[in-house]
Amino acid sequence: MGGEACSPGWQGVVAVVGAALLVRFAVGLGPYSGMGNHPKYGDYEAQRHWMEITVNLPVSDWYWPTSDNRLEYWGIDYPPLSAFQSWLYGHVLRQFDPDMIALKTSEGYETSYSKLLMRWSVVVTDVLVMFPAAFAAMRLVPGASGRGQIIVLSCLLLQPAAVIIDHGHFQYNSLSLGLALGGAIGVVTGRHVLGSVLFCLALNHKHMTLYYAPAFFSYLLGCSLRQKGPVAKVVAVSKCGLAVLGTFLVCWLPFMMRPGGTQQLLRRLFPIERGVFEDYVANFWCASAVLFKWKSWMGNEALMKACGLATLLALLPSMLHQIRWPSSHGFMYSMANSALAFFLFSYQVHEKSILLVLMPISLLVVEEPLVARMAPMVAMLSMYPLLERDGLALQYVALSAAFLCLPLQNGGPRKSAQPPAQSRTQRRKSGPQWTGAGWQTLDSLEWATASFVIFAALVLHAGRVAVPPPSRYPFIHDAAIVWFCCPVFLMMMCYLNFKQLTSLRA
Known part of the structure; x- marks a missing residue:
């Protein structure tokens, strides 16, 4: 993110917004997590039940x-x-429907009207939070022409994994992701206190937003250390620190009033007894579990330490780079690298956590169209076992195909002559420059990579249909998806770290 770019045409903005709303409504017509699945149901029931609890019980309970x-x-x-x-x-x-949140008697309440209300609540959340954040972000992406800004907006609002999880599976990730995006916009435009508050609000909405915390911390610390004089440095750090503490205090104070409330809240947020991962997730621990029985060999406590160490080691290069050379470009890469490090190596990862990786990658579409094309496709594939259980296979295919058709490679210059001569420092600041031939090569590479991912997905899906799993390994097809997707995410993290460390020193 950087200075203002050319304004995008309003026709393009209207088209993207219209398409974004249309796909949300279309996906919302389908099933959702736990639909009709008595007695526990699924995520849809969880969200409805939380409304029931919060409306009918005092905050302390x-x-x-x-x-x-x-x-x-x-x-x-x-x-x-x-x-x-x-x-x-x-x-x-x-x-509108008092019965849907009546205490105790509303468990499993699934009338057509209540479903419509719940679906609309997610759409309204998107429109009020994620859409404005996306509009602001598209205008701040450096190097994006008016058309490039439309592509950034498309990547943010038509990102298939986010759409199918929130509007199909049923969650409200758009609120935390929108707040985190707003926080990122705040810090790169110099509004460090506002950015810190917005990010802390995102963290207080969904604690998996912690995936971005190292990027925010290192960038803000790097900017503070660049202030002139020790007093200015201390003041800059203190302002951000007070903003963080104040936001957390406001959010947590009602629960801290009850004795033991803080500890109980933390136990609910971090139930370590669940283990290193749930279901099949395309990260290192799950992919390697077929060879190394981590849970049996190490136990939860030792495994938590191993996860923490591995995550820290994966984070360090990106963090140290931003502390030493903070930049808006580097911050976008750092957000993606931080989220990838947590997703691949941290403790207790959910398959839906990949959404945190995809949001900053969408911001990088102008410079990384290949990654921006590949990441959502592989992410959708990695979540397929979850989506299949929800009955969302049709939506999975439709959204993946639609995203594949987006012209993501048109966000930069395509027919330029030789670029003007630049010094080594200028080249590092501006990032990679593409000539017309360079863009043609990228187009070919992008489609070749997309074709490979599509071919792999077709093979994996065909195997699920045509080859019954052996009785000894009933989840072999889910594991095969993990074994394909995890190495792709690892390569993606290595590449994005390489780009951040070699091309983006301020």
């Missing part, structure tokens, strides 16, 4: 086990801002 709050039945396990969102939405939806 939201995270505590009581006779009216059975934590084993979808107890709230997201941070405070998510609980307050459920409280607000619950009060609004109660005006």
Whole structure:
């Protein structure tokens, strides 16, 4: 993100917004997590149940086990801002359908009207939070022409994994992702306190937003250390620190008033007994579990330390680079690298956490169209077992095909002559420059890579249909998807780290 670029045409913006709304409505017509699956249902029921709990019980009981709050039945396990969102939405939806959030009697409530209300609540969240953040972000991407800005907007609003998880599977990730994007816009435009507050709000909505914390920390620290004089440095660090502490205090104070409330909230947010991963997720620990039985060999405590060390080692190059050479370009790469490091190596990773990787990669589409094309396709494939259980195979195919058709490679110069002579320092600041021939080569590479991913996905899907899994290995097809996707994500992290460390010194 950098200075202002050319304004995009309003026709293009309207077209992207219209398409984004259309695909959300279309995906919302399908099934969702746990639909009709008595007695526990799924994520849809969890979100509805949280509205039921927050509207009918006092704040002090939201995270505590009581006779009216059975934590084993979808107890709230997201941070405070998510609980307050459920409280607000619950009060609004109660005006239209009181029965859908009635205490105890509404478990598994799935009328056509309540489904419509719930679906609309996700669309409204997108429009109020993610859409404005995407509009602001597209205007700040460096090097993007008016057409390039439309492509950035398309990548952010038509990103298939985010659409199918929020509007198909059923969640509200757009709120935390939109707040995090707003925080990123704030810090790269010099509004460090505002950016810190917005990012902390994102973190207090979904704690998996922690994936971005190293990028924010290193960039803000690097900018603070560039201030002139020790006093200015201390003041800059203190302002951001106070903004973080103040935001957390406001969000957590209602729960801290009850004795033991902080500890109970932390236990709900970080249930370490669940293990290093749930289901099949395309990260290092799950992919290697077929050879190394990590859970049996190490135990949870030792495995948590190993995950923490591995994640830190994967984060360090990107963090140190931004502390030494903070830049808006580098910050975008650092967000992607930080999220990839957490997704691949941290403890207790969910398959849906890949959404945090895709958002900053969407911002890099002007400079990294190949990665921006490949990452969402591989991410969709990695989540297919989850989507298949939800009955979203048709939406999976349609969204993947639609995203494949987006012209992502047109975000930069395509027919330029030789670029003007630049010094080595200027080249490092401006990043890679593409001549017309360079863009033609990239086009070919992009489509060749996309074709390879499509071919691999077809083979994996054909295997699921044509080859019954052996009784000894009933989840072999899910594991095969992990074994394909995990190395791709690893290569992606290595490449993006290489680009950040070699091309983006300020």
